[in-house]
Amino acid sequence: MNLPLLAPMPHEFVLAHAGRIGFFFCGRIAKSQRLRLIERLAEKHCEGTAAFSLLEQVATIAGMNASDYARQHSLLPALRVAERDTAPALHGSAVRQGITKLVGSRLHTHRVHLCPRCVAEDLSHWGFSWFRRTHNLAGVEACPVHGEALHWVKNPDPFSLLPQHWVELGEVERVEFDLANEAERQFQIRLQEIYEMFLDRDRPFDLSAIYGPLARRVREIGLRNSRTGVKPPLSDYVLNSAPRAWLVRHWPELCKKESGEFFSSLDRLPGPYVTPGSGCAYAVALVTLFESTEEAARSLATPVARRKPDEKAAMKSQYSAEYWTTEFLEVFISCAGNITAISKQLGLDRGYVARKTKSLGLPSLKGISSTPRWRALERFGAGEGLAAACSAEGVDLGLVEELLRVASGKLFRAVKSVKSKKSSEVTARGVAILTT
Secondary structure, eight states: OOHHHHSOOTTBOHHHHHHHHHHHHHSSOOHHHHHHHHHHHHHHHSTTGGGSOHHHHHHHHHTOOHHHHHHHHOSHHHHOOEESSSSOOOTTOGGGHHHHHHHTTOOSSSSOEEOHHHHHHHHHHTSSOOOBGGGOOTTOOBOTTTOOBOEEEOSSOGGGSOHHHHHHHTOEEEOOOOTTOHHHHHHHHHHHHHHHHHHTOSSOEEHHHHHHHHHHHHHHTTOOOSSSOSSOOHHHHHHHHSOHHHHHHHOHHHHTSOTTOOOHHHHTTTTTOSSOOOHHHHHHHHHHHSSSHHHHHHHHHSOOOOOOSSHHHHHHHHSOHHHHHTHHHHHHHHTTTOHHHHHHHHTOOHHHHHHHHHHTTOOOOTTTTTOHHHHHHHHHHTTOOHHHHHHHHTOOHHHHHHHHHHHTTHHHHHHHHHHHHTOTTSOHHHHHHHHO
16 A cells, blocks of 8 residues: 555644545545444554544554644644643543544534645645645634635535545635735734644643633733623623624624623633633634734743742732722622632632631621611611611611621722622622612
8 A cells, every 4th residue: 555545644634534545445435434444444453443533543544643643633732722631631642532532533613625726736746635624723714825715615525535526526615705804814824823833732731821821911901801890801802803804704602792791712711710712712812912923822831820829929910909909899799799609700719718808898798688787787888877777777786887897888889889880790699689
């Protein structure tokens, strides 16, 4: 068997490679037949591979290590950009066979794309053409080599033939992309560069190693990295920075969100959330937050200091003193003073949050809607005399004074702020508390 028949071509990805092997051996066959063929060929090379993932089977046929194959010939590095493990396993590693089986042969786009000029050059040099992963990255609509708009295969089984066949049959259609729009062209060039940075990696980022630099950059440009707050979230920044036409085509749900509204797919990226974002979301965030791909790469290579055991030092680096006296008060009210909910939202230790709220004079809001002492305190905060408020609620003046010494005026200012804004971010429980 000649090497080109079995070896993957540059940037040829799993499904495309399997399809080309199937075509060279049997001509045009159905997907189910191709998969059985790959399984049989892999078994001839290594007994027991029938239970392997498609990626591992094709790597076996090619005589390659699964991890090397995954990095060079799958879209896994663009799909699995970050992982919760502090020491993520290699792409395609036997340690994470479940992920390799689930995601290893997955596409990054809904359609399969090709570049007609690349096809012509392949035919001229090799006598056949192949599908490239660099033509099949979410949101990228131009060939990185020729700069021309890509075409997508209209047939529902694009890997049953090679790219040149679809071009010859007229079964391709040009993607919607305005090459004359310089802003969008530059945006897509940088998006491609970020993706290629991901594709060059042999393993995902440790989650903290990517959200840390993003959080640092978000703070530098005046955005918030929490669910609620006065400052705009990352999603607002992306809406105002990325080309509108591109967003409408590739992220229409983002275009529909309200200003200031938390958009999970993007806004959780710079926060310590346990679930990583998508490769597309990370790529778009890096493109919009940094002036160049080189700057983004430098930021990712510059480690962000992890929290130190000393809580004060840790918090100083993550949340400024101004945050605790302004934005935090809205978070406190929106979570109805629930320490557990607050700590989860901010990604902080529950004990620290409890001590911090006490030091700020913000006691628990438990029972605020049913306790006469709280209702009297709220009357007083609204401007009613303390004695009159206590009398109206039938509560002892001393009990309210005791609570007042702890709560000070901060709580009332926070309540007033949230009431006036009628923020949609306030939870149903918070609304009930504020309107009692």
